Amino acid sequence: MDRLDAMRLFTRIVELGSFTAAADHLNLPRATVTHTVKRLEARLGAQLLQRTTRRVRATREGEAYYGHCVRLLADVEAVEADFRQASAQPRGRLRIDLPTLMARLWLIPALPAFFARYPLIDLDIGTSDGFVDLLREGVDCVVRVGQLPDSSLVGRSIGNLGQVSLASASYIRRHGTPRTLADLLKGHYAVNWASPTTHRVEPLEFMVGRKRREVTLPGQVTVSGVEAYMACVEAGLGIAQFPRYRVADGLASGQLKEILSSTPPPSLPVTVLYPPHRQMPARLRVFVDWLVEVIGKQL
The missing domain is CATH 3.40.190.10 (Periplasmic binding protein-like II)
Known part of the structure; x- marks a missing residue:
């Protein structure tokens, strides 16, 4: 199994919390999954997963590696997407985090129109009003209200809340x-x-x-x-x-x-934040544009 396939396997284990579930999802023998993780941990010199009788969880090092894997795999997919037909629709999964009430009142009610426009995009939505480490947690973008600390993230202003x-x-x-x-x-x-x-x-x-x-x-x-x-x-x-x-x-x-x-x-500034990309994935670009459109109408 090459390194990219090993990364894909590792991310599925973290997301499903199970070696067996990841093996079933990827149609792989359980022994292959176990062997791949052992080789991955040996190559990196770090324990990535903690195994219990009920669930598999990422260690601190595993969480950091997971975030890197998600971003790298997304970049690979974006590069491949550039070589597909120009008319192909944006596709893939996005992990996003939104302010709780803003999501409930403004954004989630507007999602049917978004999915009608982009039926090949899937969203993994978290809702919170606090700090989210995009790089460590593998989140593609967040919407935040208020003054923001300096960071390496890219920020796009949406408007101001009274x-x-x-x-x-x-x-x-x-x-x-x-x-x-x-x-x-x-x-x-x-x-x-x-x-x-x-x-x-x-x-x-x-x-x-x-x-x-x-x-x-x-x-x-x-x-x-x-x-x-x-x-x-x-x-x-x-x-x-x-x-x-x-x-x-x-x-x-x-x-x-x-x-x-x-x-x-x-008033409070409203900003969408995302990690810097050498080449921004199409699914993220259209989603950020949609966020700006929907929230901007409310401000």
Whole structure:
């Protein structure tokens, strides 16, 4: 078995979690699968897989190697695709990661039209609002909201999300409605947000004209998860700031109340990120174009 076939076999073992399932999928004898993995680990000088009675899992080294295999195999497929007929449709599987609510509200409902346009593309969709290591995890692209750290990834700007400052109706009944930024410092509280990556508590931010103002308020709870952040606001524990689309239903029902609308929070950039490619696979290129089209219509 050549190296590319060994990589294909290894990725199937990781994805299926089983030597037997990978052997069946690729129509190979189980002994061939076991022998190939042993030779692969010996050549690399690292244990790639942990075997238990119930499942096979990648080691840390195996996860890193898996990510490299996925990218390399995708590049090989892209090169081969260039030599197919020019009229051939993009094909293959993409691993993507999307913000949870954005996926549910905007992107997944639009997928039937995408698949009608590109019926030979398959999607493996993850949903999260935190950091994803594309290179290590073999993810083809992610959509992220907010300022991004410097990285080796390629970023394509989609647009900006408007934000809103708010509190629950029960909080407003207890503490009153702040009319100015100065009012915030007179007995008001925040649901404090701590960055999942830096663990630093972020201040509330407001745009006064073109200037950004930061306000730090006391708070009894600090969270680093979006769902917990929302739950704390709904429970009346303090003031928070969210993208407007995320809280539209709560604002419409009156459960949540917008405050300080004349000094809104700064908008958040929306970006699609993907690893650099010498030659971007056609399936990734058309999917990124589709993301920009669908999300752009909502901004």
